[in-house]
Amino acid sequence: AQSVTQLGSHVSVSEGALVLLRCNYSSSVPPYLFWYVQYPNQGLQLLLKYTSAATLVKGINGFEAEFKKSETSFHLTKPSAHMSDAAEYFCAVSNIMTTDSWGKLQFGAGTQVVVTP
């Protein structure tokens, strides 16, 4: 079984400050991990993905995430927040080791990011 835990349902950051969103996963097999962003009244957009090629993954809009197997974590960071980063962020895990789980992304509960001037 696999699951994803996002620590903090709401995060408030000042414009220009570091953005740090935490994600921990539970998986019995090597996972494939994703971060998605959802802006108001829109669908989800892929920010970045980890598929075992490199532990530090760079994504769009200046975001990056580091896979740490020892900590079972995949935290998302951005050095300097912009007002346009205000959105809901979802961490998700995928397990391809069994065909029963193909196509079944397990999403975390989400973290709402608020950016203050």
Next chain:
Amino acid sequence: DTEVTQTPKHLVMGMTNKKSLKCEQHMGHRAMYWYKQKAKKPPELMFVYSYEKLSINESVPSRFSPECPNSSLLNLHLHALQPEDSALYLCASSQDQAGYNSPLHFGNGTRLTVT
């Protein structure tokens, strides 16, 4: 602009109505998905089509009926819905169902209100 197009953007329907949600993609993806998302919650998987065949049904009530007429189109037929079915319905596609190197591309969703 999203590469997955969903229509309509908004839909209000009564509990006795029949309506359909439509989804279209032209990326050559062979897997298509329907998700339901309630406010302040993550998306919940409903159905997966792979190569135009229903691959996954997450025990969704029969008042929701999916259809995949061809590799680019996905429909969700709605009949006798309940007010608790009001939600954002998201369509997504991926290159194939395996998902590990084929992330989901989402549409902007249909906001459904059942009265």
